[in-house]
Amino acid sequence: MKREHFSSRLGFILITAACSIGLGNIWRFPYITGKYGGASFVIIYLIFLVILGLPVVVMEFAVGRASQRSTAQSFNLLEPKGTKWHLFKYATIIGNYLLMMFYTVISGWLLYYFFKMVKGDFQGLTSDEIGHVFSNLLSSPLSMILCSFFVIVLSFGICAVGLQKGVERVTKIMMSLLFCLLLILAVKSVMLPNAETGLRYYLYPDFGTIQKIGVQECIFAAMGQAFFTLSIGIGTLSVFGSRIDKSHSLTSDALYMGILDTAVALLAGLIIFPACFSFGVAPDSGPNLLFITLPNIFNVMSGGRLWGSLFFLFMVFAAISTVIAVIENIVTYGMDLTGCSRKKSVSVNLILLLLLSLPCIFGFNIWKGFQPLGEGTSILDLEDFILSNNLLPLGSLVFLLFCTRRYGWGWNQFFKEASIGKGLPYPGFARKYISCVLPVIVLVIFISGYLSLFK
Known part of the structure; x- marks a missing residue:
């Protein structure tokens, strides 16, 4: 069966950006920026985005493009004979399913709040009553099932149409509308009364704030955000790398993707910080920022x-x-994996994912007594911890070792693939850093995730 490719380079860049642009940019980035000191934290984050995230992005692209397969088969094709790198495919498959097990549920919450806003259901409510809207949603498994199932069925329906006519076409429209809405909301927010205070906090570096919070803590937070925002480590980007030709540099494509990802995160801050300061709300108000604080604003x-x-x-x-x-x-x-048709893969996986989303939903109501990571935690927290603190960093470490070690695919083969096409060359001068230093940093991020859990 001939592999379907993207119809344009723009389609490839937008869908890889769409893969990484999400709640990590729009909610977590402003929240964590507010927590760790504003503009000075943003500078540190951007540095780590370039030196930590982008090298691994290119590796995922290269593994996919060289093999013309997803990670379900790419390691089988590229690994030296007798090695076991192909066993990593099971971790990447589990990682993608695990992400959708809770991400579709959160997407359902957003859909629920959109319809609530359109209907005007928040008008006239007190702050406490707005808080109860979210708690009532979590206590209703039927409401969450309807919303998350709608998201799942819609998304599989788009994928069933095909890569070019379905996924690529819809993603182009959605990403274009996303950027338009983002710009409109950012302009509105910076024109609010007292917005300049929020802009100063967000855009004017104050490294004294970082010293008060703790330099080491802020650096680890910036490293973690830069690392996780790009969704690297579970083969999501490798799949799309397998669907592009060799006419353009992978480094250039990775850079464009990183710029789009960062632009959304920075613009989200322009919406949230001026609004928070305009209405006297703390910018580090935590996870409730999205579903309680902003509706109040x-x-x-x-x-x-x-x-x-x-x-x-x-x-x-x-x-x-x-x-x-x-x-x-x-x-x-x-x-x-099976050689089946697109429609058959869609049908089987649709049913599977509908079932797999249920534990996360039930974790907030009928199974809320199960608190796997301590008091106040839920099944969603467990799923997120397995993915974010384990599969993403360890998966990135596997990509790094596979692409730089002679008992894997090896630096020479990787660098040859990464250097094909017009555009920016891969930084070959950084080989020692990428081969020796970066794996250690990724391991440190993995360990720090467990240390923060125990704290």
């Missing part, structure tokens, strides 16, 4: 129903574009 803002609806529509686009991208990976895994 929209509730007292002039034209808040409209702006709140646009904000949650923007969030829905960001979340569902990620879901579509990862589900395309899952569909491709099924096709590569």
Whole structure:
């Protein structure tokens, strides 16, 4: 069966960006920036994004393009005879399923809030009553099932149409609308009363704040955010690398993807920080920022129903574009492993993912007594911990070792593939850093994730 490729380079860049642009950019980035000191933290984050994340992005692209397969088969084709690198494919498959087991549920929450905003259900509510909206949603398994199942069925339906006519076409539209909404909301936010205080906090570096919080803690937070925002380590980007030709440099494509990913994160900060300071809300108010704090802000803002609806529509686009991208990976895994048709892989995986999303949903209501990581935690926290603190860093470490060690694919083969095409060359001068230093940094990030859990 001939492998379907993207119709354009733009389609490839947008869908890889869609894979990484999501809640990590729009909620977690502003929240963690507020927690660790604003603009000075952003500078540190951007440095680590370039020196930590982008080298691994190129490796995922290269493994996919060289093998013309997803990680379900790419390591089998590229590994030296007698080695066991191909066993890593099971970790990448599990990682993609695990991500969708809770990400589709959160996407359903965003869809629920969008319809609530459009209907005007938040108008006239007190702060406590707005908080109860979220708790009532979590306590209703039926509401969450309906919302998350809608997201899953819609995304699989788009993937069933095909790569070019379905996934690529829809992603182009959604990403274009996402950026338009983002710019509109950012302009509105910076024009709010007292917005300049939030802009100063967000854009003016104050390294004294970092010293108060703790330099080491801020650096680890910046490393972690830069590392996880690109969704590296579970083969999501490798799948799309297998669907492009060799006319353009992988380094250039990785850079464009990183720029889009970072632009969304920075613009999200331009929405959230001015709004928080304008209405006297702490910018580090934690996970409730998205579902409690911001609805309260929209509730007292002039034209808040409209702006709140646009904000949650923007969030829905960001979340569902990620879901579509990862589900395309899952569909491709099924096709590569079994040789089945796209429609059969879609049908089987649709049923499977509908069932696999249920534990996360039930963890907030009928199974809420199960608190796997300590008091106040849920099944979602466990799924996120397995993925973010284990599969992503360890998977990235596997890609690094596979592409730089002679008992893997090896530096020479990787560098040859990464250097093909027009555009920026891969930094060959950084071989020692990428081969020796970067794996140690990734291992440190993995260990720090466990240390923070025990704290």
